[in-house]
Amino acid sequence: MIARYELRCSECGALAQRHDLPCAICGELLEFALQNDARDPALARAYIAMVSQRRASNDPLDRSGIWRWRELLPSIPVDAVVTLAEGNLPLYDVSAIAKREGIAALAFLHLGMNPTGSFKDLGMTVAISAAHAAGARRAICASTGNTASSMAAYAARAGMEAYAMVPRGKISGAKLAQMRDYGVRVVEVEGSFDDALAALTARADGEAAVVNSINPYRLEGQKCTAFALLEARSWRVPDWVVVPGGNLGNSSAIGKGFREALALGMIERLPRIAVVQAEGAAPFVRLYTSHTDLIPIVPHTVASAIAVGAPKSWRKARAEIDASHGAVVAVSDDEIDAAKARIGAAGIGCEPASAATLAGITRLRAAGSIATSDDVVAVLTGHVLKDSDASLRVADHRDAGA
Numbered sequence: 001m002i003a004r005y006e007l008r009c010s011e012c013g014a015l016a017q018r019h020d021l022p023c024a025i026c027g028e029l030l031e032f033a034l035q036n037d038a039r040d041p042a043l044a045r046a047y048i049a050m051v052s053q054r055r056a057s058n059d060p061l062d063r064s065g066i067w068r069w070r071e072l073l074p075s076i077p078v079d080a081v082v083t084l085a086e087g088n089l090p091l092y093d094v095s096a097i098a099k100r101e102g103i104a105a106l107a108f109l110h111l112g113m114n115p116t117g118s119f120k121d122l123g124m125t126v127a128i129s130a131a132h133a134a135g136a137r138r139a140i141c142a143s144t145g146n147t148a149s150s151m152a153a154y155a156a157r158a159g160m161e162a163y164a165m166v167p168r169g170k171i172s173g174a175k176l177a178q179m180r181d182y183g184v185r186v187v188e189v190e191g192s193f194d195d196a197l198a199a200l201t202a203r204a205d206g207e208a209a210v211v212n213s214i215n216p217y218r219l220e221g222q223k224c225t226a227f228a229l230l231e232a233r234s235w236r237v238p239d240w241v242v243v244p245g246g247n248l249g250n251s252s253a254i255g256k257g258f259r260e261a262l263a264l265g266m267i268e269r270l271p272r273i274a275v276v277q278a279e280g281a282a283p284f285v286r287l288y289t290s291h292t293d294l295i296p297i298v299p300h301t302v303a304s305a306i307a308v309g310a311p312k313s314w315r316k317a318r319a320e321i322d323a324s325h326g327a328v329v330a331v332s333d334d335e336i337d338a339a340k341a342r343i344g345a346a347g348i349g350c351e352p353a354s355a356a357t358l359a360g361i362t363r364l365r366a367a368g369s370i371a372t373s374d375d376v377v378a379v380l381t382g383h384v385l386k387d388s389d390a391s392l393r394v395a396d397h398r399d400a401g402a
Contacts, residue, residue, distance in 0.1 A: 012025055044266040065086060086122060086125050094106050106378065136207075156182050174386055220253075225250075243381075245328075276359065278333060305352070354380035
């Protein structure tokens with residue numbers, strides 16, 4: 001399959017240069033815009049068959065669930081690719097939970113089963129590879145833990161230095177230990193993730209590759225979540241895909257993946273995308289339901305991975321919700337903890353932000369947005385060991401009520 005992409009502004013459409021972050025014209029985020037103007041289902045089926053055959057290969061690119069789809073990614077020299085065999089993702093059927101929710105089918109796509117334990121690896125392999133190809137010697141990010149851990153691992157593999165700006169006291173000890181194990185240099189910032197990202201932006205000098213989701217290469221890797229989900233379902237499109245929402249890059253990327261799959265003839269319809277935020281960190285839910293622009297807030301939630309008060313990708317995420325006729329919903333911390341306990345009781349486990357998806361499904365089902373006949377996939381974004389303190393808190397509460 002031949003897919004043509006142009007690096008453009010996601011808002012004004014202006015063509016961009018490789019290192020423009022953000023758009024030099026309007027200041028909004030960039031994206032690799034698909035330029036193919038005709039669907040070709042026959043070619044798409046042949047391409048899917050070829051990618052399936054790659055799964056039996058021991059070539060490092062073929063062993064990656066991202067680089068197996070390399071024809072649908074930005075062009076990066078093979079010798080610059082940095083991979084840890086990311087993207088080979090399990091899809092867990094949870095029929096008992098589906099029955100309790102009153103829906104036809106439910107499965108969890110667990111992105112926490114990536115090499116560093118979160119969905120960030122899907123995009124980081126592309127972002128670091130692009131930086132490596134460009135000769136960058138340093139990578140930098142703002143993070144609540146998962147981005148920094150992933151960046152540090154991939155930067156280490158590329159022989160690059162890694163720097164992380166993190167909100168002081170706002171990330172789990174497990175995540176801090178992980179990123180330091182990979183050799184990251186930590187800079188603590190007072191405040192929230194948003195303050196850390198603002199500090200990074202102010203200090204960015206162009207010499208270090210910024211690998212937050214404002215980097216369009218990141219989202220190109222993360223869009224492959226859509227391909228992995230479809231592949232695991234033999235290309236049967238679910239009715240809903242439910243995603244936790246923090247900075248909203250992942251929600252945007254997954255929606256983009258499904259839109260490209262439709263445009264190329266790989267599928268016949270889009271699933272509806274639902275974004276779930278914590279009530280104490282729900283600026284996107286507020287703007288979407290009130291039809292306004294972003295009003296930043298100070299986030300407060302036990303789900304630290306989605307504790308973002310000024311998400312940078314909100315325009316992109318809004319476009320994906322609109323394109324798929326999707327939904328947005330906010331859930332309480334108590335609902336997140338209850339959902340986390342239910343996921344753990346199913347033998348799967350996840351960090352709190354991931355559990356927001358199940359809590360959101362319960363809310364959307366109660367509101368009638370998700371119907372009894374619907375087939376739903378919930379995306380779990382982080383491994384259970386990313387926040388062991390949260391697991392102990394939830395278990396203690398469950399045991400106390402037993």
